[in-house]
Amino acid sequence: MVAGGSASARAQEARRCERELREQLRAAQREARRWEAASEGERRVAAQLLLFTRRGWRLLVDRRWPGTRSANVDMLLVGPGGVFVIDVKNWQAAPEAADGHLTAGPQRRDGEIGKLLAVTRVAEGAVASLGMSPVAVQPLMVFAGRSVDDRLGRVRLLGEREVAPALMAERTRIPAAGVRAIADHLEAVFPAYEGSSVRPGAGDGPEAAPADPAAPAGDDALFDVGGLGEAAVEAARRGPVEQWMTFLHPDQVALVRRNWSGPARVSGPAGTGKTVVALHRAAHLAQRTTGRILYVTFASNLPRVQNTFLRTMSPAVADRVEFRSLHSWAQRFLDERHIPHHLHGDRAEDAFSRAWVRRGRQSPLSSLDPSPRYWHEEIDCVIKGRGITRFEEYATLRRHRRRTNLRRPHREAVWALYEEYERVRTERGVHDFNDILSLALAEARARPGRNPYAAVIADEVQDLTLVGVRLLHALVGDAPNGLLLVGDGQQAVYPGGFRLSDAGIDVRGDRGQVLRTNYRNAKEILDAALTVVAEDAFDDIDGTRTAGLREVELTYHDGQVTRSVSRTPAEHDAALLAALRARGPRSWPDSAVLCRSKREIGHYRRLFAQAGIPLCSLERYDGHPVEAVKLGSYRRAKGLEFKHVYLPDHTSPPLPPCADQEIAEEREELFRTQLFVAMTRARDTLWLGSVTTPRGTAPARR
Numbered sequence: 001m002v003a004g005g006s007a008s009a010r011a012q013e014a015r016r017c018e019r020e021l022r023e024q025l026r027a028a029q030r031e032a033r034r035w036e037a038a039s040e041g042e043r044r045v046a047a048q049l050l051l052f053t054r055r056g057w058r059l060l061v062d063r064r065w066p067g068t069r070s071a072n073v074d075m076l077l078v079g080p081g082g083v084f085v086i087d088v089k090n091w092q093a094a095p096e097a098a099d100g101h102l103t104a105g106p107q108r109r110d111g112e113i114g115k116l117l118a119v120t121r122v123a124e125g126a127v128a129s130l131g132m133s134p135v136a137v138q139p140l141m142v143f144a145g146r147s148v149d150d151r152l153g154r155v156r157l158l159g160e161r162e163v164a165p166a167l168m169a170e171r172t173r174i175p176a177a178g179v180r181a182i183a184d185h186l187e188a189v190f191p192a193y194e195g196s197s198v199r200p201g202a203g204d205g206p207e208a209a210p211a212d213p214a215a216p217a218g219d220d221a222l223f224d225v226g227g228l229g230e231a232a233v234e235a236a237r238r239g240p241v242e243q244w245m246t247f248l249h250p251d252q253v254a255l256v257r258r259n260w261s262g263p264a265r266v267s268g269p270a271g272t273g274k275t276v277v278a279l280h281r282a283a284h285l286a287q288r289t290t291g292r293i294l295y296v297t298f299a300s301n302l303p304r305v306q307n308t309f310l311r312t313m314s315p316a317v318a319d320r321v322e323f324r325s326l327h328s329w330a331q332r333f334l335d336e337r338h339i340p341h342h343l344h345g346d347r348a349e350d351a352f353s354r355a356w357v358r359r360g361r362q363s364p365l366s367s368l369d370p371s372p373r374y375w376h377e378e379i380d381c382v383i384k385g386r387g388i389t390r391f392e393e394y395a396t397l398r399r400h401r402r403r404t405n406l407r408r409p410h411r412e413a414v415w416a417l418y419e420e421y422e423r424v425r426t427e428r429g430v431h432d433f434n435d436i437l438s439l440a441l442a443e444a445r446a447r448p449g450r451n452p453y454a455a456v457i458a459d460e461v462q463d464l465t466l467v468g469v470r471l472l473h474a475l476v477g478d479a480p481n482g483l484l485l486v487g488d489g490q491q492a493v494y495p496g497g498f499r500l501s502d503a504g505i506d507v508r509g510d511r512g513q514v515l516r517t518n519y520r521n522a523k524e525i526l527d528a529a530l531t532v533v534a535e536d537a538f539d540d541i542d543g544t545r546t547a548g549l550r551e552v553e554l555t556y557h558d559g560q561v562t563r564s565v566s567r568t569p570a571e572h573d574a575a576l577l578a579a580l581r582a583r584g585p586r587s588w589p590d591s592a593v594l595c596r597s598k599r600e601i602g603h604y605r606r607l608f609a610q611a612g613i614p615l616c617s618l619e620r621y622d623g624h625p626v627e628a629v630k631l632g633s634y635r636r637a638k639g640l641e642f643k644h645v646y647l648p649d650h651t652s653p654p655l656p657p658c659a660d661q662e663i664a665e666e667r668e669e670l671f672r673t674q675l676f677v678a679m680t681r682a683r684d685t686l687w688l689g690s691v692t693t694p695r696g697t698a699p700a701r702r
């Protein structure tokens with residue numbers, strides 16, 4: 001078709017839609033006119049809403065508020081855009097929302113907002129039993145005879161003209177078939193109000209309105225409420241992975257809505273919906289409070305992706321949830337508090353190299369491991385990461401997830417190296433990442449009254465250091481619903497570790513919750529991944545020792561693991577390209593190629609450019625669907641997921657020589673954990689490439 005032709009087809013279609021809308025609105029107006037006892041203004045609002053019943057939505061009018069004797073709910077509107085709890089106002093004076101208050105003329109009307117919020121909570125509770133997240137329930141106050149489009153906290157304030165376009169613009173959250181089941185359920189929970197003053201006239205009342213002819217035939221008998229979540233999940237499975245969820249498991253919704261009396265933790269194996277719960281909770285808390293919510297992770301790319309998800313899911317509150325990597329947040333925090341700091345990773349690194357030459361290379365440390373890397377990690381993750389400042393503390397410290405048993409002379413040598421590093425670093429006037437967190441912690445503790453958050457959520461908490469967790473705790477203390485830590489010790493991809501008890505955080509009892517159903521990985525994929533870490537028991541941050549091969553419940557869906565063994569690197573790369581091409585370009589936006597090192601990433605970037613396969617670096621991926629294969633490291637893939645994952649050359653890389661067997665084993669184990677994380681990013685298919693020719697005997701590749 002020529003360009004003009006397609007434009008005219010679009011114009012024709014737009015005219016058809018407009019005609020249809022006009023007809024539907026006229027019918028809705030006729031229907032609203034038959035409402036007895038409603039004022040003219042209320043009828044006009046009703047007409048706007050009845051319009052939606054002609055498009056497959058359901059409107060419940062004048063319902064009893066359960067648990068009260070005589071209170072009523074004006075309207076509940078259920079449609080693809082969610083559940084709307086509606087209060088219609090026909091006020092003499094214009095409403096005004098300012099400084100967190102609703103006024104009309106000289107009068108404060110905050111009580112009306114409070115009442116609407118209270119009944120919204122009842123509706124949330126009602127749909128939670130169907131697995132529907134509270135983020136899909138929205139309170140609306142609609143003003144007859146007024147033009148308004150405003151917001152007061154969670155409540156949207158709309159005039160009679162604004163309400164229909166606003167609802168029309170809502171993104172689809174509930175599959176068409178689910179609308180009826182939810183409405184039926186709400187109809188039972190909120191019974192018809194006996195003393196109703198607004199009644200639809202006889203005959204074709206709003207609930208009798210014909211369904212949208214475009215919607216799939218809704219046969220009540222065929223549709224059971226229990227299957228609602230499943231239907232939604234199936235629809236999501238077909239869409240891009242970025243699609244967000246409205247339906248969770250009722251147990252997950254219970255965690256989202258739970259009232260915790262202090263800090264809480266949600267843990268569980270890979271793919272069990274921890275992030276989903278954390279994001280829905282962030283939105284839920286933002287709906288419940290007027291304060292800000294801080295949502296942090298260790299990785300710098302993940303906050304962007306999570307921000308995009310939350311914006312799609314719950315745009316109304318998105319501005320009050322701040323997604324940050326912990327280090328970038330801490331730097332800004334120091335700026336705001338005018339605390340001088342000078343983060344310079346390279347110069348700090350250089351200071352360490354200098355210290356190693358002076359105090360490490362000739363010390364007993366090099367007989368255990370001659371490469372400085374292990375000792376740098378010791379200072380980073382064990383000493384500074386845990387805020388150790390005195391040798392006596394370090395001398396007897398239990399070094400979590402460090403296998404080598406360092407005796408006193410080694411610890412003394414590490415301490416001497418640490419002190420030298422600190423001396424050189426200070427001399428150069430630079431800070432490392434740990435210093436930034438320590439400075440921020442000191443400031444947060446010194447002036448706790450100025451900490452600005454109603455709640456803090458840390459995702460992938462196992463990757464944070466003890467000082468990082470203490471810092472987050474200092475921001476909210478033990479306030480109810482203040483701190484939520486989300487993560488899984490089995491996915492700790494950095495050396496070292498800590499216990500929550502070291503941070504003075506107590507999550508015993510119902511404040512420590514575990515999710516157990518994997519919703520992401522096909523069975524074949526999870527089995528392959530668990531085989532990698534089967535022998536690696538690990539200590540979780542609450543101190544529990546857990547076997548590597550964990551019991552996980554699976555939600556069944558088909559999947560495939562392909563192992564491709566090549567003789568040479570060139571053959572291997574050809575096999576990778578062939579696998580990507582065989583699945584076809586339409587699969588590429590949902591595919592990721594994950595690598596062990598930066599060098600490999602560079603290699604595959606060049607290879608894909610030559611092959612004409614579009615790429616998007618995980619560093620730049622922000623959670624919006626992109627027409628490209630994602631490329632990044634195992635660590636950068638943390639917290640993300642893809643339908644298809646390709647792991648080229650995935651077997652353990654040759655590790656640097658090391659005399660100490662335990663250090664060598666620790667490195668191997670860390671690599672296995674990273675590989676496990678990379679493998680569990682795959683939802684439907686996993687491609688595992690390997691090369692049999694020993695390195696150095698094949699033509700050099702990278």
Ligand SMILES: Nc1ncnc2c1ncn2[C@@H]1O[C@H](COP(=O)(O)OP(=O)(O)OP(=O)(O)O)[C@@H](O)[C@H]1O
Nearest residue numbers: 233248249269270271272273274275276519520639
């Ligand atoms: N109740 C549910 N029904 C269906 N799918 C779900 C449900 N809960 C979560 N999911 C899906 O499961 C996948 C994994 O969820 P999520 O990323 O939150 O898991 P996670 O525990 O944070 O994983 P990881 O620790 O591996 O990063 C996502 O695709 C999510 O949409």
